Amino acid sequence: MKKVLITCMALVTLGTADGYTQADRILDMQKMAQAMQDIQSGFFYNNLDIVTAGANDLKNTIIKVGPTTAEQNTKDVYEKWMNDNSAMTGRTQKRIQRYAKDIVEHFKAGDAQYALNIYNRVTAECMKCHTSLRKW
Numbered sequence: 001m002k003k004v005l006i007t008c009m010a011l012v013t014l015g016t017a018d019g020y021t022q023a024d025r026i027l028d029m030q031k032m033a034q035a036m037q038d039i040q041s042g043f044f045y046n047n048l049d050i051v052t053a054g055a056n057d058l059k060n061t062i063i064k065v066g067p068t069t070a071e072q073n074t075k076d077v078y079e080k081w082m083n084d085n086s087a088m089t090g091r092t093q094k095r096i097q098r099y100a101k102d103i104v105e106h107f108k109a110g111d112a113q114y115a116l117n118i119y120n121r122v123t124a125e126c127m128k129c130h131t132s133l134r135k136w
């Protein structure tokens, strides 16, 4: 019991050291870019395993993306207002997670064309944030 408690405390301490930093987010972005490339390779090589691995990477990474801890704790009014867009991030995350699942399902079912359509929708979600919401 004591051991469990200590482990928990250690995890909390680790988790809150710097919270979610910009460096973390850039790394997550790079992971997602790789995941998108993997999915595309899977399409070209007609390989379900590669598509699935890419979709899983995408699903597991998008969930971490959001305002950094520093951004969340900012005192700047304008920054704070921008951070309220994190609700938007939540919707984007859910959508991309659903798309990742749909890509695999349709590709598995032999409908590569439809899987590609959904893939393009994911790209549109990425670019929507980059072009408009980039500052959250």
Ligand code: HEC
Binding pocket: 022, 023, 025, 026, 029, 030, 032, 033, 036, 065, 089, 092, 096, 122, 123, 125, 126, 127, 129, 130, 133, 134, 135
């Ligand atoms: C909710 C907003 C948001 C979404 C959605 C989003 N991005 Fe980003 N992306 C950013 C921000 C903000 C940056 C700039 C990095 C930073 O300041 O943290 C960035 C930067 C990047 C970079 C450059 C990283 C570098 O090395 O400088 C890549 C690559 C990237 N995103 C890929 C993607 C891909 C692929 C997707 C979709 C699967 C995606 N992003 C979705 C907000 C977003």
